[in-house]
Amino acid sequence: MCGIVGIVGAGAEQQVDLVQRMRATERHRGPDGEGIFTDQGVALGHVRLAVLDLSAAGHQPMSTPDGRYAIVHNGEVYNYLELRTALDDAGPFTTQTDTEVIVRAYARWGPACLDRFMGMFSFAIWDRKARTLFCARDRFGIKPFYYADHEGTFLCASELKAILEAGVPRRPCLPMIYDYLAWGYYEHAPETFFEGIRHLPAGCYLTVRPGEPPRLHRYYSLPDRVGRQPALSEEEAVERLRGLLDETVRWHLRSDVKIGVTLSGGLDSSTLLALVDRQAVHPEQIEVFSCDYDDPAYSERPWVEAMVKAVGRQAHFTTLGPEECWRSLEAITWYQEEPFGGVGTAAWVPLYQRAKDRYVTVLLDGCGLDDILGGYRSHHAVYLAGLRAQDPAMFDHEFRCYRATWRLTRAAALQDVQCAGGEGRATMAGDGSDPVCPECLSPSLANDGGTRPKFPRPFESPLKNTMLQGLLYTKLPRALRFKDRLSMAFSRELRVPFLDHRLVEFCFGLPDHLLIRDGFVKYALRKAMLGMVPDAVRLAPKRVVSTPQREWLAGPLQDEVAAILMSASFASRGVVDPDKAREWYRRFQSGKRTNSFYVWQWLNLELWFRTLIDPPCVAQAPGWSPEPVVAGVVRT
Template sequence: MCGIAGILGTGNPETVDLVARMVRAQRHRGPDAEQVVQVPGGALGHGRLSVIDLSAAADQPMVDSSGRYVLVFNGEIYNYLELKQELARQYDFVTRTDSEVLLAALLTWGEQALERLNGMFAFCLYDTEARTALLGRDRFGQKPLHFAEIGGQLVFASEIKALLATGLIRAKPNRQVWARYLLHARYDDDGDTYFEGIRQLRPGDCARFSPGQALSIRRWYDIATRVHPRDYTAGAAAEEMRSLLVDAARVHMRSDVPVGVSLSGGLDSSALLACLDLSGELSDQVKCVSVDFGGDLSERPWMEAAAGHHGLATRILPYSAEDFRGHIRPMMWHLEGPIGGLMNCALAPVMRAAHADGIVVVQDGTGLDEAFGGYRNHHDLYLGLALRSGGPEADDALRGYCANWNCSADHARRAARSALDNTVSAIDGTVPVRPELLDRAFVGTHGAPLAPGPQTGDALIDGLATYLQVEKIPRNTRMKDRLSMAYSLELRLPFLDHRLVEFGLSLPPHLMFLHGRTKSIIREALAGAMDDNVRLAAKRSIQAPQGPWLMREPMRSYVRDLIGSDSFADRGMFDPGLCRQAFDRFCTGADANSFFVWQWINVEEWFRTFVDGDSVETSFPLDATMKKPMASRSSI
């Protein structure tokens, strides 16, 4: 897990200094070793967080034995041992790291190597003779890769602040992207970023760079082409599901440094513990860390039950409204775009505690909801499709839905109709956006079409696939990557193993909602392997007091001051008077969803951090205690 940077397509001798500046700007990503190398036509840099093969021989940039090819790589290749065994017949390895396996795979198989990788990655492989490069990003965007094309040069890095550190590009808002965020709650859904002139490879993209030519980008992984529906029985599906879950957990535990688990009170992280246990990788050396909001929203009993089932303790950290207020600006600086909400901010003490405990790799349960129908809005859509088709299955689906969500049949039918009508909704089925509060001229000028989602021919599977590769997982992985790397931690997401995802989307949809429960095939697969009170518990909405906290001090005064500020009015994105009226109404408890208030905060704090000030010279780190080595330099 690292930070990469580079400038290609230039003979400017100052390029090495610029790349060194880029590496320093994202030093939190790689505090163990830093190096910049000058190459013909540019420079490449790397900041290393040592996880596999801790020796200096595994440092990057990594050069092949011929001296022609140079690799900078951020991420992990979990099946590197299997690939290495295959490649060893034609490549002489000198390290034990997965980075060298990636280098050998790319030199041996070219772009086809991407299909063989099981991992999270962003990389650049540079050919010093042809002065060309291959860049790539993993299937679901777990690792970032940002770039700008400036005067024939390609400037790229893991984080946007590294690009800004060069001085070659300034922070300006991409108003089309912000409009999609405000109008449709869509963000991180295509190759654009919140910064004008700075783009990103999309999940599943790779690109070719040649001097003097525009970057050539193609999609190497389209999830829609990997869905192959099969007619499973529930028993057969559960058996295969269990096998895949256990193997994904096993390979994601490959590490030469301590590993911990981010544990919530829900099914997913509890399932992760169960899978680690079944794989034989769980021991008392694996530490669990959790966050809890206390009071009526406390999930402590479920956290303790999940950990206790495996003979583990979990460290449960409190989180307050004052913590929330204090984390917003640092989170914005690290995330470089909208923060997902209070739950994302509350992960900061989890990551801080993990770092303090000596953990370097953190396992996280993200992915099951998106691949196996875990959200209420997807259950709404499943019910709507079943009711539209009619028959006994429709009656079963309606009864199961009502029992799971404890609602009337009339309420269920209304939710189903709304889902069929494609109403913009949050994962709990509520409407998150308030376009009537936006400036009319802004909407008229910057309203933009949405990025298309995968098309499999099945409306429910299309919805899940879109969440995985367009709408939800890409923004989720941006936030989780930046927050974990803020504390120099590697975050791993075993349930985004592409084998699991493709299997889930190929299941008959009814197996996702057996007995009216969401993610039912996961529950069936892990019977006997986890506490049934957790395994069979109904899906709970995110247990975070974001709405109530925004209504009360200190957040209420903070929001009032923010939307009443001259800068908020000058952005030209909102109608400040209508926003003030809407906030007064919100503070009475009249609104079911607080996302529109959170949007105001995200927009204004982003502008204040990156546009109004100098985000390179004035940083807002969540933790300033990381090791800070000086960058070394060399040339090839």
């Protein structure tokens, strides 16, 4: 993985100093090389993290042999070797990189090359002859791409700070802040938290010519690619799922540097480790990393140890406590650039540091299976809401299973189903609680705020529509951003094999009853992993509250929370009513509200203002805690 920046407009070729400054804000993304390309009306910059072909030949920007096309690329196209064979007749290749394959594929097939790529990518290709910049992002937005049209100049980059360094004013986008505070939505729209800066939507490309506005095009639509699977029996569907899982993991093991696996105590990452053991040539050389908390009530260690024991491995455990977490928040905010997920995100800091200390450059992550196989409690509730009207007898059975799986009273379970069917509150966290507190919005923001965002519902199945929302608009986009920014802060490449588009399309084409059955979410996956993942992990219910954030914000970190809520700067932002926030925080401390997300929202936004809006310059990272977060808290 790498970092890219670009400028298109009159005199852009003379802006080398600016490109260097933009590029410097992303140096953590690429410590192994850097370069700049200029032509009339364009300047492109790149920082490289070497993963394929570690020689200097792999440095970017990279051009085609005839000099017509120049590319800057961030990510990996895993089927580059197969595509390379198809392009051999265009002349010999000079590197062993996927980047050279991408630019040659574009020279051969134009935008249609995107349909042939399997992987995670964002890139920009300059066409000297057509005087056009072609910018593309992978199907599910795994790799970031930001852009702005500023004073007649097009700016693009892998991170927001690079565009801010180019002179775009650092003004908060109030509609995005409203959606965040009122509904808990972020990463759900092309706009960012900075006014005037947008991200290129997943599955899209844009073209830019000097002096003209960018033109956006969609090349991939998941609903258009999903069809019901041809009359597969349960056994055939499970076997096909297992085959796709094996294949995608095999592709994602292509690397010229050390690879590791992140492991939680859940089914998804355990599935990943089991598949790596099946597909890697030397699985014993692939290291395992797991993050943990110093609170035993939230430790996943027993399930992690069960999995590593089953495959004959050892795991590198890192542990996070409240003090270490708090000390790291300013730096995490700088790298994240927008609000992030709280304690759960901070827990990755010592893990990525440990991977770096072990010289493991690439990490495989089990992210995505919940989103494509109906793995959340909200998915389960939506499925039941559909059954309630369509098959009352089946509903009665599955409703009893639902109560047992999530350990709910009948009234609480029924409320979940009613809400999922549109009869109740608009928001629900994984544990069924309310995560937001719109009552504390400032009057001005509340009055100017819009209606609840609506998302496409192209499927007949309510379950599939809910899964699509999470995959493309809510849950997964923000999780991908959290993990990209934090792994890149330590110059580690994070790969997500379970977002292979072929796997996603297959899972969305499965009938609902193969996703959720007999109280089990991800039913087909549990069947597919029989004999590969220990039953203690394979059959365990999903654990919905996985971090001690609630306890830390109410207890060990209460003084830090109170200091922010009492600060003059917090009161001056105009987005949260400070008196109401302090009152609701007292209620939270007394146990009247169980979800801590809205408290985290207030803290996170204030830290964001202090780190990225208030300072005169944001080009320099604030650094981690005075003592490295990993020091003294890693247990192996």
